[in-house]
Amino acid sequence: MNDITAVAGQLARLRESLQHKQLELDETVLCSQAERSRSIQFIAKLMQACRGHDRELDNKLARLKQKLEGQPSLTSLDNDLAAIEKLLQQHSTALEESITLTASAIELGSRQLKSLKGFPEETRKSLKAFLAAPNGYGLSDHQRRVAQLLEFYQQAIKIQLLPSQPLPPYGTSADKGANGVPQETDEAASLDVKVYNRIADELQRLITELDFAGAVGESLGEIRRQLLMGMDPSLLAESCLQVIQLIIEGTREERKSSRAFLTALNESLSSVHFNFTESLDEGRALQQASQTSRQALDNEVQAIDDTLTRHHSSEALKQAISDHMAAIGLLLKEREAMTARELHLITRLSTMEAKLRLMKEETAEYKKRLTIQKHKLFLDSLTQVHNRAALDERLELEYKRWLRYRTPLCLAIIDIDHFKGINDNYGHMAGDKALKVVAKALQKSLRDTDFIARFGGEEFVVLLPNVNPDKFETPLENLRKAIKSIPFRFRDARVEITISIGATLFKEGDQPSDAFERADKALYGSKHAGRDRVNTDLG
Structure with a gap:
């Protein structure tokens, strides 16, 4: 009886253990099914993410998903997973190469875009x-x-x-169709007006910088007056061609005038050289004749002395002295002729001196005119500070000096904040006035050894040679404060004008373009940070 009870107890415990194991097995099956379901969902999302990149990868992922749905053993999927892992690795490498190539293409396209001109502000x-x-x-x-x-x-x-x-008339929208709807968008029309204004401004400033006299100068002046009054955009292209033709004609006239001046100068120099050679020969002949005459006179005086010693009779002495006096008389006449020749030579030399003085004055005047023209070529006509051509020349000089002596050199780009708002709210005349005042204030605040040029639009570039590298921001802060303190007034309204500055110092291995890029980057950092500040980028 006890044995039966013991066996019954063991069976009960065995049944309980089996039931527990069944529960664990059921839970394992459920977990396995959940994991399989999540795996299938993951494969589906992976298929969606990778779709279109690699046909073979898409096919293998689809087959793997199909196999997982059939509940196979996990070991049977090893080969499929290894193949997919290899394809994903290849896809990752190809993706990195694609990103590298795309970045290089973007950089190349950006550099080419940067060199293009004509973009609106x-x-x-x-x-x-x-x-x-x-x-x-x-x-x-x-x-x-x-x-x-x-x-x-x-x-x-x-x-x-x-x-x-064809550009639309200045200040008007594009042509309209029969239903009154513009055929071009407002954006395109606005772009056309901006392009017209930019071309008209640049053309007007170009004419201002030219210094042609006569009919060419008058014609250019008339075109400039038309541009200032507001020229019909349809005539702008023709005016550009006229300006080009007038510049060619003016240059041709200047070249002709220069050639004529140099020809006349050469002829005058040849004439002076010929007269000088003749005068020199005449002077040498006079010198030789004077020596001969002096020697002859000395001989006659000596002969008179000898005669007085040798002759004792008065008649013989009288006759001898009379002969000697006659000879002396001839010598004196020759002396008078030589004096006349000397006076003639002095007159010729005086004429030559006057001619040389006139040539010197004409040459100095011509040189002065060339200097003025060269100075104008390096000045911005509006602000009267240096222009971009002068900047290129000065930057090259300062860069070579920096390479030789390694004294600190600062390059800064200055931009007038919200300048477009001044033009839009108060007109282009107000904008021009602001540019003039800002340029004058900047120039006044710099040292004599510093350099400022208008870079274009509302931007200026400043070069600060031999500046303290630890405190080079200080003079730039002074410039910013000087502009901010100017009491600008437009239409009886006080307007505060500020500037943003980006600056850098030349460093080892730099080319001028490298410093420009850092200063430009610093300028945009200044503007993005709220404007009216100095920002530096030392690389």
Whole structure:
């Protein structure tokens, strides 16, 4: 009886253990099914993420998903997983190469865009912000930058095509169709007006910098007056051609005038040289004749002395002295003739001196005119500070000096904040006035050894040679404060004008373009940080 009870107890415990193991097995099956379901969902999402990149990878992922749905053993999937892992590794490598190639293409396209001219001001600023922004991390970031780059290229193509299309009248929208709806967008019309204004301003400033006299100068002046009064955009292209033709004609006249002056100068110098040679020969002949005459006179005096010694009779002495006096008389006549020749020579030399003085004055006047013309070529006609051509020349000089002596050299780019708002709210005359006042204040605040040039638009470039490298921001802060303190007034309204400055110091291995890029990057950092500040980038 006890044995049966013991066996029954063991059976009960065995049944309980089996039930527990069954529960654990059921839980394991459920977990396995959940894991399998999550694996299938993961494979589905992986298929969606990788779709379109590699056909073989898409097919293998689809087969793996299908096998997982059939609940196979995990060991039977090892080969499929290994093949997919290999393809994913290849895809990762290809993706990295694609990102590298895309980044290189973006950099190349950006450099080419940077060299293009003619962008409107807002587009130019957006382009600078785009160029200064980091490249991003993933492929999507690079694709987004490629899309932005294509937008800039689209605008560049549109700008290049604009001159071949008729511009709308200044200040008006595009032509309208029969239903009164404009055929071009307001953005395009606005772009046309901006392009017209930019070309008209540049053409007017170009004419101002030219210094042609006569009919050419008068014709250029008339075109400039028309531009200032507001020229019909349809006549702008023709005016550009006229300006080019007048510049060619004026240059030809200047060349002809220079050639005539040099020819006349050469003839005058040849004449002076001929007269000088004749005068020199005449002077030598006179000198020789004077010596001969003096020697003859000495001989006659000596002969008289000898006669007085040898002759004792008065008659013989009288006759001898009479002969000697006659000879002396002839010598005196020859002396008078030589005196006349000397006076003639002195007169000729005086004439030559006057002619040389006149030639010197004419040459000095011509040199002065050339100096003035050269000075004008290096001055910005509006602000009267140096222009970009002068900047290129001075930067090359300062860069060579920096390479030789390694004295600190600072390059700073200055931009007038919200300058477009001044033009829009108060007109271009107010904008020109602001540029003049700012340029004068900047020039006044710099040292004699410093250099300032108008770089274009509302931007200026400053070179500070031999500056304290630890405190080079101080003079730039002084410039910023000087501009901010100027009491600008437009239409009886006080307007505060501020400037943003980006600066850098030349460092080992730098080319001028490297310093420019750092200063430009620093300038945009200053503007993005709120403007009215100095920002530096030392690389």
